Amino acid sequence: MNFAPLPAGVFTELARTRPAPADVALLRSALHARRLLLLKALLVRVHRHRESVDAAVFRRFEDSWHLLERAESRNPDVVRDVLDYPMTGAWLAAALAEPAGPALDRHLTRLEGIAVTAALRADCSLDLTLEPPDGRLSLPGVGRQTAGGGRLRIRAGSRVARIHPEVPQAAAPTVLLLTDRRAGALVGRGQGWDGLHTLPGSTARLDDLDPYRVPPDGIGTPPRTAAGPADTDPAVWSARWRGAQALLAHTDPGRAAEIRHALRAVVPLLPHGPRSQGATLRSAPGAVLTSLPAGAQDMAETLVHELHHSKLATLHELVPLYRQGRAAVHRVGWRPDARPIGGVLQGAYAHLALTDLWRRAATAHAAPRPWRSSAGQQFDHMHDQVGEALTILLESDELTNEGREFAQQMRRHHASLGAAPRAAG
Incomplete structure (x- = not known):
């Protein structure tokens, strides 16, 4: 993917590692262009080899694509935000790398959750029934609904969505409320619903739910694996984040602001040894993967370190830096x-x-x-x-x-x- 040459000042500023709002905006634009390119590549692949895709999966993929288009026509900024979420990139990379077969079919069903997320955040009217393949509907950047082994019916309109598990003796539906139509902010409550926590003073999520947040075999050597809700205390993570922001605000306010605006997710990892360990997925820039830092200083240094891995990964896609x-x-x-x-x-x-x-x-x-x-x-x-x-x-x-x-x-x-x-x- 090649773009027009970067302005010399931006290129220099990025090399110096110093934060600048214009640099963040440029990298976000490059990231979005790449997401659209990869999404189109997946669509072309599915259509070109549709005979190797399960017929039911193909229909669901097509329906999801049309729903995504409808949401985009209603609120393009919200759809852009969903597509640019780090774990959407991880999903696209996994799907495009998977050979044809049942594993690819499972990846393709993920578009359903992405499209539903975009539609709900764009305040589209909905009445559809889904059957999540693993019994859980993941809404990237928002949360997760457990289906209880059955199907889910979703009805939405006028800023309110209801998710009904279609199982015997189902409890009251989960209710999702659109609290900010412009930003597409959703909050939910109900049995089987797990919502993502927002880190203080930012829009970054503490994401311990998304199935694509860490590769199945872990990351690094030895492999580090994802922590789940049972392993994650949002209050402790929020305190570490708040402490890191305070340290940076007193030391390097520009970096504190850059982290608030550039990071979309912090993904907890299970601890491995006495020291915290951070990581970044090249396919998911904007997400920091880390075990719980020991304190505010450790958190601040981890965030700065991993954010620059994300920035360089995005820049390399924009302007190749090595062969x-x-x-x-x-x-x-x-x-x-x-x-x-x-x-x-x-x-x-x-x-x-x-x-x-x-x-x-x-x-x-x-x-x-x-x-x-x-x-x-x-x-x-x-x-x-x-x-x-x-x-x-x-x-x-x-x-x-x-x-x-x-x-x-x-x-x-x-x-x-x-x-x-x-x-x-």
Whole structure:
């Protein structure tokens, strides 16, 4: 996917890891264009090979597509928001990579939940019956309704939707209320309903429900797996988020604002060892996957680190920064295993953002004294490692011309950070 060249100022600002509202808007636009491209690719594939798709699944996919179009004609901003939700990207990547067969058919039924979410948030009138394949209807970015082993009837209109499980002795229906028609904000209540929690002062969701939030085999080595509602205390996560925002607001207000506006979801992972571990899915930028951080400082650093993985993944789709398929691997200071050039670039970029943050924290009078002290130590530890990684990048022939310019701008910012910062008194 190629776009017009980025404005030089935006490209430089992104390489410096410094937050800027225009950069976030540009990356969001690029993300949306890619989502539309991938969705169209899935539609073409389904139509081109419809004989390999179960007939009932094909009909449901077509009905869902038409419902999505109807919602888009009513409120395009809401539909864009649903399509740009991180887990929609994870679903598209999984569906497009799956060979024809029952597994692909199961992926295709996911469009039903996406279309229903868009229609409900756009305040479309509805009267339809669904049979979720796993007994649960997932509404991305909103919540999940358990069907109780049967079908679900959904009736909606005039800002109110009712979901009726069609099982014997069913309880009263779940009621979803559209509290903000312009933003498409839904809140729900009822038996079998689990709604997503919104993190304080933002629109980001604490997403411990979406079936595509973590790959089935986990992420990373050793594999880290998704936490569910039974493992997640929203009050604790909200406190960590609020504490991280307060730290960043006193240290680097621009980063605090960027996180509030750029992150769409925080996905809890089950803990693996004493330290929290974060991750980002390339197919789902805007989502941070992490086990529960130890405190506000750990949360702030995780959010900054993972957000920059998301930003670089989106930028690379917009402007390729390195060539795929090379076999060469390189050693970097922050990992025990050798990394391909894309991994070196990703790691250098995310750690450059952290060194920038740590320098500011170490010299900020408003930052808590313990963070000022640890930030100075972390800066000392990481600054040289980032410099070594930048040398690897600039000596490599695996970067594109744009990638080399990007790495050069990263090096300029790295040099501007200087040596060890002088801690504030």
